[in-house]
Amino acid sequence: MTALNYIGIQIVENAGGLNNHSDPMSTPASTVEVSDPTLKRADLHCHSRFSIFKYFRRANTRDCYNAPEDVYKIAKERGMNYVTLTDHDSIDGALYLLNKHPDLKDFFIGEEVETYFPETGQRIHVGVWGLNEAQHREIQRLRPNIRELIPYMKSERLLFGVNHLFQNYRMKNVAGRYIAELLDMFDVFEVLNGAMASFHNKMVQQLIDTVQREHGRRISMVGGSDAHTLKHVAKVHTVSKGDTVNEFLASIRAGDCFGWGEEMRFRDLVADIYLLVLAYHGETGADLRSRDYTPADKMIQLAGRLASIPTAISGLPAAITSLNYLKQIVITKGISMRFDRLRDEIRR
Structure with missing residues (x-):
């Protein structure tokens, strides 16, 4: 197979900083076409309503309200040849879709796993693609310790990679040591995340290029939208080759892939937060009628919804996002300003 060259964001080093040269990403994703018919696309980072939200669980909050069928439909409408869901520590959305549509040949199970370095508590989000139910259960058992999780996934020949490298980075960590250890563990890095700042994505790509x-x-x-609303599904995605799901994932494993698309603007991120608040309130009636919750649960959920109204009006969600x-x-x-030193630390 002919190797694919990365043709997304082009970044060069210049005096320890970053410059953006010949950036086709400045063109809106909807107007860009990759003409080679052998190239296939998949958004490797998107969520559904089954994504686990670890905060305010008793209030029944979610970080996404997209139905799996809607994510699949939108992804296909936007030109994706293959579709996955990467919900937080859950494959329930993927299984739900496959149970309803068992004949889907262009869908594969994915998951975004939150794991930790046990000695520092540093969180890492890992995308996993093409797993099954038994592997998911073992991943969930091992995920508290990244040093146990990674050897297991390698032994299972799973395709996995680091998502949004610096999103959860703790500045007290030594950057060179942190990155060097991740480079030892991973062969796949998300260099284009639709919900991250453009400068973050460019920094990650420069690092991996180096x-x-x-x-x-x-x-x-690879690239993924990290979409939590339907508006942004598949607007950032991965391009590779393969006439089947397995061939597509194998091409990614071999490095014959690139990320494509355009990050959200800051105002889009803020708008998404408020869309999620509206969706939360939109499910009030269904939650109160549901037999899955006790009266005490429903009181907590109602209190959470009432409390969220002044919180949203006050602008707190926008402030946190900012x-x-x-x-x-x-x-x-900060990392780009000391890029030369960081490169030397990694080399050692």
């Missing part, structure tokens, strides 16, 4: 050039490593660079976005930029700009 490792490949200076260390002779072949690392797969701080997270700013954190991404501060961290990645």
Whole structure:
């Protein structure tokens, strides 16, 4: 197979900083066409209503309200040849879709796994693709310790990679040591995440480009929308080759792939937060009528919804989103300013 060259964001090193050269990503994703008919597409990072949200669980909050069928439909309408769901620590959405539509040949199970370095508590989000139910159960058992999780997934020949490398990065960690250890563990990195700041994505790609050039490593660079609303599903995705799901995933494993699309603008991120708040309130009636919850559960859910109204009006969701976005930029700009030293640390 002819190797694919990455033709998304082009980044070059310049005095320890970042420059964006000949950036086709400045063109809206909807107007860009990859003309080679052998190229196939899949959004490797998107969520459904089955995605586990670990905060405010008693209030029945979710970080996504998309029905799996709607995610599949939108992805296909936007040109995806293959579709997956990567819900947080859950494959229930994928199983739900497959149970309703068992004949789907262009769908595969995915998951976004939250794992940890046990000595520091540093969180890492890992995309896993093409797994089955038994593997999911074992992954969930092992995920508290990344040093146990990674050997298991390698032994199972699973395709997995690091999502949004610096989103959860703790600045007290030594960046060179942190990155070097992840490079030892992973052969796939998400270099284009639709919900992350553009500067973050460019920093990750520059880092991986440098490792490949200076260390002779072949690392797969993938993209995903990280969509929590239907508006952004498949607007960032991975392009590779393969006439079947297995061939497509094998091409990604071999590094014959690239990320494509355009990140959300900051105002889109804020708008998504408020769309999620509206969706939360939209399910009030169904939750109150549901027999799955006790009266006490329903009271907590109702209290949560009432409390969310002044919270949303006060602008707190926008403020939190702004701080997270700013954190991404501060961290990645700080790393880019000492890129030469970081490269030396990784080399050692």
